[in-house]
Amino acid sequence: MLNGTEVLLPIGEADFIQWNAFNGSAMMPGKPMTAVVGFSTISYWKLVAALLVLYLTWEQAYFLASRKKKSGKMLPGPHYAVPFVGGVIQMVINPFKFWEDQRLASFPGLSYNSILGKLMVFSTDVEVSRKMLSVNDESSLLMAVHPSAKAILGPNNLAFMHGPAHKAIRKSFLALFTRKALGTYVELQDGIVRAHISQWLAANEGREIEIRPFIRDMNAATSQHVFAGPYLDDEAERAKFSAAFMDMTQGFLAFPLCMPGTQVWKGKQGRLFILGVLRKAAARSKAAMQLGVEPRCLMDFWALRCLEEIAEAAAAGMAPPGHTSDEAMADTVMDFLFASQDASTASLVWLTAVLAERPDVLAEVREEQARLRPDPSATITGEVLNQMTYSRQVVKEVLRYRPPAPMVPQITQADFPLTEDYTAPKGALLMPSLIAASMQGYKDADKFDPDRFGPERKEDVTCAKNFMTFGFGPHYCVGREYATNHLIVYLAILATSCNWTRRRTQASTDDSKNWLYLPTIYPHDSLITLHRKAVPSA
Helix, strand or coil, X not given: CECCECEEEXXXXXXXXXXXXXXXXXXXXXXXXXXCCCCCHHHHHHHHHHHHHHHHHHHHHHHHHHCECCCCXXXXXXXXXXXXXXXXXXXXXXXXXXXXXXXXXXXXXXXXXXXXXXXXXXXXXXXXXXXXXXXXXXXXXXXXXXXXXXXXHCCCCHHHCCHHHHHHHHHHHHHHHCHHHXXXXXXXXXXXXXXXXXXXXXXXXXXXXXXXXXXXXXXXXXXXXXXXXXXXCXXXXXXXXXXXXXXXXXXXXXXXXXXXXXXXXXXXXXXXXXXXXXXXXXXXXXXXXXXXXXXXXXXXXXXXXXXXXXXXXXXXXXXXXXXXXXXXXXXXXXXXXXXHHHHHHHHHHHHHHHHHCCHHHHHHXXXXXXXXXXXXXXXXXXHHHCCCHHHHHHHHHHXXXXXXXXXCCEEECCCEECCCCCEECCCCEEEEEHHHHHCCCCCCCCCCCHHHHXXXXXXXXXXXXXXXXXXXXXHCXXXXXXXXXXXXXXXXXXXXXXXXXXXXXXXXXXHHHCEEECCCEEECCCEEEEEECCCCCC
């Protein structure tokens, strides 16, 4: 007993004993000492407070050390890391301001922040960003996606693949985007886009609508029809298929908890339903291709290639590649469908919103369309689309001006040197900014100017390294030509069938200039009024 305080002594098999001077207890002669289990309430909270102070001190020290360069200078960013949560609260409340502040803090170079106790290194340096995206070694870097990504997308998603298996499946994808395949897709895209624009006009001509959900539905229908159309022939199943995709998307916007009843759980169930439908589609597609049916969708073009790979493996006495199974094909086509959904929808919305306020650009698009397509009701073919030089410039400028996926996060698996002066520690979250890259190098980069990609200025050549809308390195988007063609088809049909205007919200003029993170970026408002365009008389 020391001045009425507790004394802890090691004894026998017990770790400690507690002896309180005021409890009136006394050691009985000849009796062994016994441990009193537990601490007093005051001691318990003292311990909690001590551990909390210790953790907070360690956290601040960690971020201080982690942002320090070899030269002794510090990466710019917050003066201190907000305990436990970091910048998450600001990022959720106002993501546009959060990421703009981060961009301005780092430009042109690197900055730091903390996200739920994890170090985030944000890059506006084009060369460093390309370095972040160029690694295909899972011992160095891995793509870091949403905390719920594996629950929603499944462990076999392309985003989680690396090494030989990843290279093999991407090589197999070459058969999906040949000129013949892309030409088939263009004609399918034409039919779906026309049908949806006709529906918009029939139901809403002259009425202001928020165009985003309409475009999303059109894009979902197009993707499904192009990727697996003939095999999604059950009406009830197709309706549930679309709803399942919506559940998956909503899962990424919800709190990352996968338990029955949560949105993440619903997203997972949606994925399982979609995989079941696509497994049947893959089997039907292979059967059709074996019978000599002409390919009618992406699934068919891939089934043809997979059957060839299976035959090649059999001739060599080897097992067929893993990606040729019905299950693997279903997983991959689901990935294509999901990847094409938000990014393409965002770009289609930006295309509509921007051109509503650029009549000069729209006039040039219409001149080109009239020259190449004197009969605007005729189906667009791949051959005609390839001649739409100016329309392609417009689409490419939309993709540069507002890259739909603003960042491609990576997570370090070991200390990773980013510059000669700074090495990101193991476990750091790397954020290469595609938006920052697209706003450097180009002349008047903050202006929408399709002429920059014309034959006179050729900024698509001189600034090629800055155009990273489709990523860079081993995970470079394999469907870039498909996505670009989809935007061109939509632009061609919209320009020749509609006039449209956009109203910016008056109550929040500043917000109207910014964009939303959903999680791809959209205009803050895309309030559009459509009118049917008069067909010129012969």
